């Protein structure tokens with residue numbers, strides 16, 4: 001499966017030529033994924049595919065469009081042939097491909113057709129960019145091919161977006177001997193050296209949690225204008241504008257954001273729910289555990305930035321207060337559990353139902369980190385501060401990713417938490433599986449903290465603040481200090 005991508009810069013279309021051969025069947029169904037892992041919505045990429053034509057040396061082969069994302073090619077047995085097509089690329093969004101005269105952002109799941117039943121085939125892509133354009137991607141270079149890249153299978157191909165254009169590269173850094181790069185389009189003006197020093201601290205604080213660097217090289221790929229961020233095994237792609245980073249608040253938000261995307265290379269790409277791999281590119285992969293993959297990544301983004309020394313205690317509290325306020329002011333908490341929100345994101349959207357049903361769902365981006373916080377304190381309390389949620393993440397990484405090389409089920413996640421806590425957490429997991437109201441007082445007190453209402457009692461919108469208890473016993477103080485990384 002050798003792809004060439006041409007026609008860059010002139011229009012909002014990629015032109016793709018796939019050269020393939022040695023098939024022992026006479027009809028092959030070529031399919032475009034309907035979604036890309038990391039963004040849990042059907043985007044129906046097949047709708048952007050046009051002008052599908054198959055040719056061999058003797059002429060045109062029959063191509064029949066079977067449905068929105070399937071093209072059936074006949075006459076393929078023992079032949080070399082070329083399948084060519086155009087892909088419209090005009091939306092500036094991290095999960096969509098985009099192309100104009102200054103840059104190209106290629107989301108592979110929206111550009112490269114796969115042969116149905118053969119996702120395990122290797123692929124190469126060759127890009128013909130205008131002169132002076134640079135290319136950033138997590139893919140390996142293909143031997144002896146200029147602007148060529150290779151992937152051992154389509155899961156890896158689809159995991160590596162490609163950014164091209166007049167790109168800037170920031171000074172790279174290394175952690176545990178592994179290079180970390182930052183490359184982007186229109187990155188803007190800011191203190192680049194300072195920024196990379198901070199980002200290095202974020203990577204170090206993340207690596208310290210799991211204790212392993214599982215890639216050969218990592219690339220932060222800043223796509224410029226657009227929205228959102230998506231995590232990958234050895235890279236992340238995200239919208240970015242360095243001109244917006246001049247306040248301390250904006251810099252904190254950016255470091256949280258990048259810590260989140262970076263930590264995802266552990267939590268969801270490697271520490272993952274059973275259902276999230278191998279992926280079903282045609283139907284979507286539904287799981288109850290996006291609250292673990294997304295919610296706990298939000299939890300860790302705050303902690304990582306704090307442990308990296310880039311945020312103080314108050315900033316950390318403020319981060320969690322936002323999630324607590326969002327959770328406690330949403331009537332959806334009486335209708336939907338965390339697991340239901342995870343499963344239903346495919347129909348509800350990542351931030352819950354909108355419009356008339358707006359109050360009937362929750363966001364695992366809000367309740368997830370809150371439950372992460374209380375779960376961490378519960379484990380620390382139960383183990384006399386000898387263990388924490390970090391131990392759960394390490395257990396999941398080493399047992400399921402490294403040893404068993406698979407994801408964990410809902411029950412296995414709960415079991416991992418109980419193994420570390422050394423006690424049953426059945427009552428606690430009611431916060432995950434049901435809509436039981438959260439008892440903040442008990443869980444926060446484990447770390448010598450409490451919640452205070454900041455608004456007047458008549459206020460419609462509840463506002464909470466996290467405060468230290470005036471008196472703490474030894475265990476409370478120890479839990480708080482080790483959690484804060486003091």
Ligand SMILES: [Zn+2]
Pocket residue numbers: 260261264293294297
């Ligand atoms: Zn995320």
